Amino acid sequence: MVENVIARYRSMKVMCADSPYSYKVVRNLQAKYPRARFVWIAGSDTLSTMHKWYRWEQFCKLLPIVLLERPGYVYNVLRMPFAVAMELQLGVNVDHVATLRNLRGTTYPDVVKIANEAVECGADFITVHLREDRRHIKDGDVFALKQRLAVPLNLEMAATREMLEIAKKVVPQYVCLVPEKREEVTTESGVDAKAMFDTLAPIISDLRQSGIGITLFIEPEEEQVDYAKKLCADKVELHVGAYCLSKSQMELERIAKAAAYSHAQGIECHAGHGIDYGTAATIAAIRHVSALNVGHFLICESLLHGVGSAVRNMKKIISERRHSI
Protein backbone atom coordinates (compact mmCIF):
# COMPACT_ATOMS: atom_id res chain seq x y z
CA MET A 1 0.00 0.00 0.00
CA VAL A 2 2.78 2.42 0.92
CA GLU A 3 4.53 1.62 -2.37
CA ASN A 4 1.35 2.55 -4.27
CA VAL A 5 1.01 5.83 -2.39
CA ILE A 6 4.56 6.98 -3.10
CA ALA A 7 4.82 5.52 -6.63
CA ARG A 8 4.72 8.98 -8.24
CA TYR A 9 7.51 10.39 -6.04
CA ARG A 10 10.75 9.16 -7.60
CA SER A 11 12.92 10.39 -4.77
CA MET A 12 11.09 8.23 -2.23
CA LYS A 13 11.56 4.57 -1.54
CA VAL A 14 10.20 2.06 0.93
CA MET A 15 12.59 0.26 3.25
CA CYS A 16 11.79 -2.50 5.71
CA ALA A 17 12.40 -1.79 9.39
CA ASP A 18 15.20 -3.91 10.81
CA SER A 19 13.64 -4.12 14.26
CA PRO A 20 10.14 -4.19 15.74
CA TYR A 21 11.23 -1.37 18.08
CA SER A 22 11.05 2.22 16.79
CA TYR A 23 13.90 3.16 19.10
CA LYS A 24 16.22 0.59 17.52
CA VAL A 25 15.10 1.43 13.97
CA VAL A 26 16.00 5.10 14.47
CA ARG A 27 19.27 4.37 16.27
CA ASN A 28 20.32 2.01 13.45
CA LEU A 29 19.39 4.52 10.75
CA GLN A 30 21.20 7.34 12.55
CA ALA A 31 24.31 5.16 12.82
CA LYS A 32 24.11 4.15 9.16
CA TYR A 33 23.43 7.68 7.83
CA PRO A 34 25.21 10.01 10.27
CA ARG A 35 24.75 13.07 8.04
CA ALA A 36 21.03 12.63 7.54
CA ARG A 37 18.49 14.50 9.65
CA PHE A 38 15.63 12.19 10.55
CA VAL A 39 12.09 13.19 11.46
CA TRP A 40 9.48 10.80 12.86
CA ILE A 41 6.05 11.32 11.25
CA ALA A 42 3.03 9.59 12.81
CA GLY A 43 -0.70 9.93 13.40
CA SER A 44 -1.88 11.70 16.56
CA ASP A 45 -3.29 8.41 17.95
CA THR A 46 0.35 7.46 18.65
CA LEU A 47 0.35 9.87 21.61
CA SER A 48 -1.82 7.77 23.89
CA THR A 49 0.42 4.69 23.71
CA MET A 50 3.91 6.09 23.10
CA HIS A 51 4.79 5.70 26.79
CA LYS A 52 4.48 1.92 26.37
CA TRP A 53 7.09 1.73 23.59
CA TYR A 54 10.49 0.19 24.13
CA ARG A 55 12.80 2.90 25.62
CA TRP A 56 10.21 5.53 24.81
CA GLU A 57 11.84 8.28 26.87
CA GLN A 58 15.11 7.93 24.96
CA PHE A 59 13.18 7.63 21.71
CA CYS A 60 11.50 11.03 22.27
CA LYS A 61 14.92 12.63 22.57
CA LEU A 62 16.39 11.01 19.44
CA LEU A 63 14.66 13.05 16.76
CA PRO A 64 11.86 15.58 16.11
CA ILE A 65 8.41 14.00 16.12
CA VAL A 66 5.74 15.35 13.78
CA LEU A 67 2.17 14.23 14.44
CA LEU A 68 -0.66 14.48 11.94
CA GLU A 69 -4.09 14.88 13.42
CA ARG A 70 -6.33 11.84 13.09
CA PRO A 71 -10.08 12.37 13.53
CA GLY A 72 -11.08 11.34 17.03
CA TYR A 73 -7.52 11.67 18.36
CA VAL A 74 -7.15 15.31 19.36
CA TYR A 75 -5.15 15.47 22.59
CA ASN A 76 -3.69 18.04 24.96
CA VAL A 77 -0.06 17.10 24.31
CA LEU A 78 1.19 18.31 27.71
CA ARG A 79 -1.13 15.94 29.52
CA MET A 80 -0.05 12.82 27.66
CA PRO A 81 2.03 10.30 29.63
CA PHE A 82 5.04 10.72 27.35
CA ALA A 83 5.14 14.48 27.96
CA VAL A 84 6.19 14.12 31.60
CA ALA A 85 9.65 12.97 30.53
CA MET A 86 10.25 16.20 28.67
CA GLU A 87 11.98 19.36 29.86
CA LEU A 88 10.99 20.69 33.25
CA GLN A 89 9.84 24.29 32.84
CA LEU A 90 10.95 27.17 35.01
CA GLY A 91 8.65 29.99 36.04
CA VAL A 92 10.51 32.95 37.52
CA ASN A 93 8.59 34.97 40.09
CA VAL A 94 9.70 38.62 40.07
CA ASP A 95 7.65 39.86 43.07
CA HIS A 96 10.68 40.75 45.11
CA VAL A 97 12.17 42.97 42.42
CA ALA A 98 9.12 45.12 43.16
CA THR A 99 9.70 44.77 46.92
CA LEU A 100 13.10 46.41 46.46
CA ARG A 101 11.72 49.11 44.18
CA ASN A 102 8.83 49.96 46.53
CA LEU A 103 11.16 50.29 49.52
CA ARG A 104 12.32 53.69 48.22
CA GLY A 105 9.49 54.49 45.81
CA THR A 106 11.94 54.61 42.89
CA THR A 107 11.33 53.46 39.32
CA TYR A 108 14.20 50.97 39.59
CA PRO A 109 14.83 48.08 39.63
CA ASP A 110 12.55 47.77 36.59
CA VAL A 111 10.31 44.70 36.99
CA VAL A 112 9.72 44.29 33.24
CA LYS A 113 13.43 44.60 32.40
CA ILE A 114 14.39 42.02 35.01
CA ALA A 115 11.61 39.70 33.85
CA ASN A 116 12.82 39.99 30.26
CA GLU A 117 16.40 39.31 31.34
CA ALA A 118 15.14 36.15 33.10
CA VAL A 119 13.36 35.13 29.89
CA GLU A 120 16.50 35.72 27.79
CA CYS A 121 18.37 33.42 30.15
CA GLY A 122 15.87 30.57 30.16
CA ALA A 123 12.70 31.40 32.13
CA ASP A 124 9.79 29.67 30.40
CA PHE A 125 7.18 31.91 31.96
CA ILE A 126 6.98 34.78 34.43
CA THR A 127 4.96 34.71 37.64
CA VAL A 128 3.76 37.64 39.73
CA HIS A 129 1.54 37.73 42.79
CA LEU A 130 -0.69 40.80 42.87
CA ARG A 131 -1.36 40.90 46.59
CA GLU A 132 -4.46 42.68 47.88
CA ASP A 133 -2.21 45.00 49.95
CA ARG A 134 0.04 45.66 46.87
CA ARG A 135 3.13 45.18 49.05
CA HIS A 136 5.24 44.32 45.99
CA ILE A 137 3.68 43.95 42.52
CA LYS A 138 1.33 46.81 41.56
CA ASP A 139 -1.49 46.80 39.02
CA GLY A 140 0.64 48.72 36.49
CA ASP A 141 3.36 46.02 36.63
CA VAL A 142 0.87 43.34 35.64
CA PHE A 143 -0.41 45.31 32.63
CA ALA A 144 3.15 46.19 31.54
CA LEU A 145 4.33 42.58 31.84
CA LYS A 146 1.40 41.27 29.82
CA GLN A 147 2.20 43.79 27.09
CA ARG A 148 5.96 43.38 26.98
CA LEU A 149 6.67 39.71 27.70
CA ALA A 150 7.37 37.20 24.95
CA VAL A 151 6.47 34.27 27.24
CA PRO A 152 3.28 33.45 29.19
CA LEU A 153 2.38 35.51 32.24
CA ASN A 154 1.15 33.58 35.29
CA LEU A 155 -0.81 35.92 37.55
CA GLU A 156 -1.17 34.75 41.14
CA MET A 157 -4.10 36.29 42.98
CA ALA A 158 -6.67 35.76 45.70
CA ALA A 159 -10.12 34.58 44.63
CA THR A 160 -11.85 37.95 45.08
CA ARG A 161 -14.11 40.05 42.86
CA GLU A 162 -11.56 42.89 42.80
CA MET A 163 -8.81 40.57 41.49
CA LEU A 164 -11.19 38.93 39.04
CA GLU A 165 -11.97 42.30 37.42
CA ILE A 166 -8.24 43.09 37.09
CA ALA A 167 -7.49 39.66 35.60
CA LYS A 168 -10.27 40.09 33.05
CA LYS A 169 -8.70 43.37 31.92
CA VAL A 170 -5.13 42.02 31.78
CA VAL A 171 -6.02 38.59 30.32
CA PRO A 172 -2.81 36.80 31.38
CA GLN A 173 -2.24 33.35 29.91
CA TYR A 174 -2.72 31.87 33.39
CA VAL A 175 -4.24 32.87 36.69
CA CYS A 176 -3.12 30.91 39.73
CA LEU A 177 -5.60 31.20 42.60
CA VAL A 178 -3.85 31.43 45.95
CA PRO A 179 -5.03 31.98 49.54
CA GLU A 180 -4.10 35.29 51.11
CA LYS A 181 -3.84 36.64 54.61
CA ARG A 182 -3.16 40.33 55.01
CA GLU A 183 -0.71 39.87 57.91
CA GLU A 184 1.26 36.88 56.62
CA VAL A 185 4.93 37.31 55.72
CA THR A 186 4.49 34.94 52.80
CA THR A 187 1.86 32.51 51.45
CA GLU A 188 1.49 30.04 54.31
CA SER A 189 -0.53 27.26 52.67
CA GLY A 190 -2.39 26.19 49.59
CA VAL A 191 -5.92 27.32 48.82
CA ASP A 192 -8.48 24.92 50.34
CA ALA A 193 -10.29 23.87 47.17
CA LYS A 194 -12.83 21.84 49.17
CA ALA A 195 -13.78 24.46 51.74
CA MET A 196 -13.74 27.27 49.17
CA PHE A 197 -15.49 25.33 46.41
CA ASP A 198 -18.49 27.70 46.20
CA THR A 199 -16.30 30.81 46.12
CA LEU A 200 -13.84 29.38 43.58
CA ALA A 201 -16.35 27.88 41.13
CA PRO A 202 -17.92 31.12 39.79
CA ILE A 203 -14.54 32.91 39.67
CA ILE A 204 -12.98 30.05 37.72
CA SER A 205 -15.89 29.95 35.32
CA ASP A 206 -15.65 33.72 34.77
CA LEU A 207 -11.88 33.57 34.17
CA ARG A 208 -12.31 30.69 31.75
CA GLN A 209 -14.88 32.62 29.76
CA SER A 210 -12.21 35.30 29.31
CA GLY A 211 -9.90 32.69 27.81
CA ILE A 212 -7.60 32.50 30.86
CA GLY A 213 -6.08 29.16 31.95
CA ILE A 214 -6.61 28.22 35.61
CA THR A 215 -4.13 26.91 38.15
CA LEU A 216 -4.95 26.19 41.80
CA PHE A 217 -2.17 26.61 44.35
CA ILE A 218 -2.91 23.70 46.72
CA GLU A 219 -1.40 21.60 49.48
CA PRO A 220 0.09 18.33 48.16
CA GLU A 221 -2.96 16.23 49.02
CA GLU A 222 -5.03 13.92 46.84
CA GLU A 223 -8.32 15.31 48.14
CA GLN A 224 -7.24 18.81 47.05
CA VAL A 225 -6.41 17.46 43.58
CA ASP A 226 -9.89 15.87 43.44
CA TYR A 227 -11.48 19.22 44.18
CA ALA A 228 -9.23 20.98 41.66
CA LYS A 229 -10.52 18.50 39.10
CA LYS A 230 -14.14 19.10 40.12
CA LEU A 231 -13.47 22.81 39.69
CA CYS A 232 -12.10 22.11 36.16
CA ALA A 233 -8.67 23.61 36.89
CA ASP A 234 -6.12 23.10 34.11
CA LYS A 235 -3.22 22.77 36.51
CA VAL A 236 -2.37 22.59 40.16
CA GLU A 237 0.71 24.09 41.76
CA LEU A 238 1.73 22.19 44.87
CA HIS A 239 2.81 24.37 47.81
CA VAL A 240 6.19 22.81 48.57
CA GLY A 241 7.16 25.33 51.26
CA ALA A 242 6.97 22.76 54.09
CA TYR A 243 9.43 20.48 52.28
CA CYS A 244 11.77 23.34 51.34
CA LEU A 245 12.01 24.41 54.98
CA SER A 246 12.27 20.96 56.57
CA LYS A 247 13.92 18.92 53.76
CA SER A 248 11.94 16.06 55.27
CA GLN A 249 11.70 12.83 53.28
CA MET A 250 8.09 12.47 54.36
CA GLU A 251 7.20 15.87 52.88
CA LEU A 252 9.01 14.97 49.66
CA GLU A 253 7.05 11.74 49.38
CA ARG A 254 3.84 13.70 49.94
CA ILE A 255 4.75 15.88 46.95
CA ALA A 256 5.64 12.89 44.74
CA LYS A 257 2.38 11.13 45.65
CA ALA A 258 0.23 14.20 44.96
CA ALA A 259 2.06 14.87 41.67
CA ALA A 260 1.54 11.29 40.44
CA TYR A 261 -2.11 11.43 41.47
CA SER A 262 -2.61 14.74 39.70
CA HIS A 263 -1.03 13.39 36.55
CA ALA A 264 -3.27 10.31 36.70
CA GLN A 265 -6.27 12.64 36.94
CA GLY A 266 -5.13 14.47 33.79
CA ILE A 267 -4.17 17.66 35.65
CA GLU A 268 -0.78 19.17 34.93
CA CYS A 269 1.24 19.60 38.10
CA HIS A 270 3.61 22.43 39.03
CA ALA A 271 5.47 23.03 42.29
CA GLY A 272 6.45 26.24 44.02
CA HIS A 273 7.29 28.18 47.17
CA GLY A 274 10.58 28.50 48.96
CA ILE A 275 12.56 26.53 46.35
CA ASP A 276 16.36 26.96 46.15
CA TYR A 277 18.99 25.14 44.05
CA GLY A 278 19.08 22.13 46.37
CA THR A 279 15.33 21.62 46.71
CA ALA A 280 14.86 22.38 42.99
CA ALA A 281 17.16 19.46 42.15
CA THR A 282 15.26 17.08 44.43
CA ILE A 283 11.83 18.11 43.16
CA ALA A 284 13.06 17.99 39.54
CA ALA A 285 13.46 14.24 40.01
CA ILE A 286 9.69 13.91 40.49
CA ARG A 287 8.76 13.24 36.90
CA HIS A 288 5.10 14.21 37.22
CA VAL A 289 6.02 17.78 38.10
CA SER A 290 6.16 19.72 34.83
CA ALA A 291 7.26 23.17 36.09
CA LEU A 292 8.82 24.87 39.09
CA ASN A 293 8.01 28.40 40.20
CA VAL A 294 10.91 30.09 41.91
CA GLY A 295 11.04 33.66 43.18
CA HIS A 296 12.58 34.85 46.42
CA PHE A 297 15.71 32.67 46.22
CA LEU A 298 16.48 33.59 42.60
CA ILE A 299 16.12 37.31 43.23
CA CYS A 300 18.48 36.98 46.22
CA GLU A 301 20.99 35.02 44.09
CA SER A 302 20.73 37.73 41.46
CA LEU A 303 22.16 40.25 43.93
CA LEU A 304 25.31 38.17 44.12
CA HIS A 305 25.63 36.87 40.57
CA GLY A 306 23.19 38.74 38.35
CA VAL A 307 19.75 37.66 37.12
CA GLY A 308 21.07 35.89 34.02
CA SER A 309 23.53 33.79 35.91
CA ALA A 310 21.01 32.83 38.62
CA VAL A 311 18.34 31.79 36.10
CA ARG A 312 20.79 29.92 33.85
CA ASN A 313 22.17 28.07 36.84
CA MET A 314 18.70 27.07 38.03
CA LYS A 315 17.77 25.88 34.51
CA LYS A 316 20.96 23.84 34.30
CA ILE A 317 20.39 22.20 37.68
CA ILE A 318 16.80 21.19 37.01
CA SER A 319 17.46 20.10 33.45
CA GLU A 320 20.42 17.89 34.44
CA ARG A 321 18.42 16.36 37.28
CA ARG A 322 15.38 15.73 35.08
CA HIS A 323 17.47 14.05 32.39
CA SER A 324 19.19 11.84 34.95
CA ILE A 325 15.97 10.10 36.08
Ligand SMILES: CC(=O)[C@@H](O)[C@H](O)COP(=O)(O)O
Ligand atom coordinates in the same frame (compact mmCIF):
# COMPACT_ATOMS: atom_id res chain seq x y z
C1 LIG B 1 1.85 32.08 46.01
C2 LIG B 1 3.28 32.06 46.30
O1 LIG B 1 3.77 31.13 46.87
C3 LIG B 1 4.18 33.17 45.89
O2 LIG B 1 3.61 34.00 45.00
C4 LIG B 1 4.61 33.97 47.02
O3 LIG B 1 3.46 34.24 47.79
C5 LIG B 1 5.22 35.28 46.55
O4 LIG B 1 5.90 35.90 47.49
P1 LIG B 1 5.33 36.52 48.88
O5 LIG B 1 4.57 35.45 49.60
O6 LIG B 1 6.58 36.84 49.59
O7 LIG B 1 4.46 37.69 48.59
Ligand SMILES: NCC(=O)COP(=O)(O)O
Ligand atom coordinates in the same frame (compact mmCIF):
# COMPACT_ATOMS: atom_id res chain seq x y z
N1 LIG C 1 4.09 30.15 43.63
C1 LIG C 1 5.38 30.21 44.19
C2 LIG C 1 6.18 31.29 43.59
O1 LIG C 1 5.77 31.90 42.64
C3 LIG C 1 7.52 31.61 44.12
O2 LIG C 1 7.60 31.50 45.49
P1 LIG C 1 9.00 31.89 46.21
O3 LIG C 1 10.10 31.17 45.49
O4 LIG C 1 9.13 33.38 46.11
O5 LIG C 1 8.82 31.39 47.61
